[in-house]
Amino acid sequence: MRKIAKVFTLLLVVVAFAAPSKSFAQDGKKNVFKVNLLSPIVGSYNFFYERALGSKTSLQLGGGFVSLTASGTGITGFSVTPEFRFYPSGNSPKGFYLAPFGRYNSLSLTVTDNGGNEGKATLTSIGAGLSIGRQWIFGDIVALDIFAGPVFNASSNVTVETSGFAEDNFSTGNFSGGVGVRFGLTLGVAF
Numbered sequence: 001m002r003k004i005a006k007v008f009t010l011l012l013v014v015v016a017f018a019a020p021s022k023s024f025a026q027d028g029k030k031n032v033f034k035v036n037l038l039s040p041i042v043g044s045y046n047f048f049y050e051r052a053l054g055s056k057t058s059l060q061l062g063g064g065f066v067s068l069t070a071s072g073t074g075i076t077g078f079s080v081t082p083e084f085r086f087y088p089s090g091n092s093p094k095g096f097y098l099a100p101f102g103r104y105n106s107l108s109l110t111v112t113d114n115g116g117n118e119g120k121a122t123l124t125s126i127g128a129g130l131s132i133g134r135q136w137i138f139g140d141i142v143a144l145d146i147f148a149g150p151v152f153n154a155s156s157n158v159t160v161e162t163s164g165f166a167e168d169n170f171s172t173g174n175f176s177g178g179v180g181v182r183f184g185l186t187l188g189v190a191f
Contacts, residue, residue, distance in 0.1 A: 032093055032135075032143045034188030036064075043068025043075075048186060050085070052092040058085045060099070066107060071171035077107030077123075083131070093143075093190070099131040101182075103151065109158070109170045119165030125156035125175055129182055137190045148183040 036046040046064035053059060062081035069075070083101035085092070109121040133147030156176040158167045174180040 028091075028094070029137060029140065029190035030093070032137075032145075032188050032190045034143060034145060034186035036184040036186050038183065038185050039064065044079075046079075046081075046184070048188070050093050054092065055090045056087050056092055058087070058092045058097075059083070060085060060101075062101075066105075070173045072111055073171040074110040075107055075123075075172070075175070077105065079103060079105045094135050094137045096134050097132075099133065099147070099149075101129055101131060101151075103127045103129070103153075105153075105175055107172075107175060109172065111165070111169055111171075113165070113169070117162075117164065119160070119162040119169055121158055121160045121162070121165070121167070121170050123156060123158050123170075123172055123175055125153045125177070127151055127153035127155075131182060141190055143186070143188040143190045145186040145188070146184070148181065151180050151182040153177045153180070 030052040032050040034048040034050070039046040044064050044066045046062055048060055048062040050058050050060040060083040062083065064079045066079065067076050081101055081103045083099050085097045085099040087095050087097045089095040103126070105123070105125045107123040109123055111119045113119065129149055129151035131147040131149040133145060135143060135145040137143050153175065158170065158172065158176065160167055
């Protein structure tokens with residue numbers, strides 16, 4: 001599963017940099033680096049790089065680090081979120097957009113039982129979703145992006161590493177499956 005995520009991520013990066021710039025209808029900025037301002041509230045830190053491919057499309061690659069506690073379980077790790085954006089207005093990378101995305105999480109879980117024993121486990125999950133958002137670029141350099149939409153974690157795998165503990169001892173929240181909401185407010189630099 002990790003190999004698939006790495007290959008997919010590498011492919012998106014190569015396509016983003018290899019895309020011809022002649023297909024643009026405008027002469028604006030084609031790259032945006034952003035930071036999600038809301039993610040620290042929920043214990044994660046997310047960064048994004050977006051590359052316009054044409055006047056109506058772009059690719060975005062997000063990466064993030066997680067460090068939080070959910071129902072007594074310490075959760076740390078990283079996520080990768082490749083995303084395709086469609087700008088109906090033809091003004092990529094600014095304006096209203098629709099964005100299907102995938103997500104891969106690799107997390108370490110720790111929990112302490114009533115006897116003071118520490119249990120460890122790992123969780124990997126794959127999911128997908130659809131974001132709806134709007135991105136502005138002010139003064140041809142400052143980018144502001146707001147987005148929201150559903151996310152579904154379709155596949156997850158918990159591997160318990162400590163004897164005496166079971167999968168039920170670890171609280172994984174929305175990381176292990178089900179439907180959730182992805183949202184964000186990013187601030188960045190267009191170049």
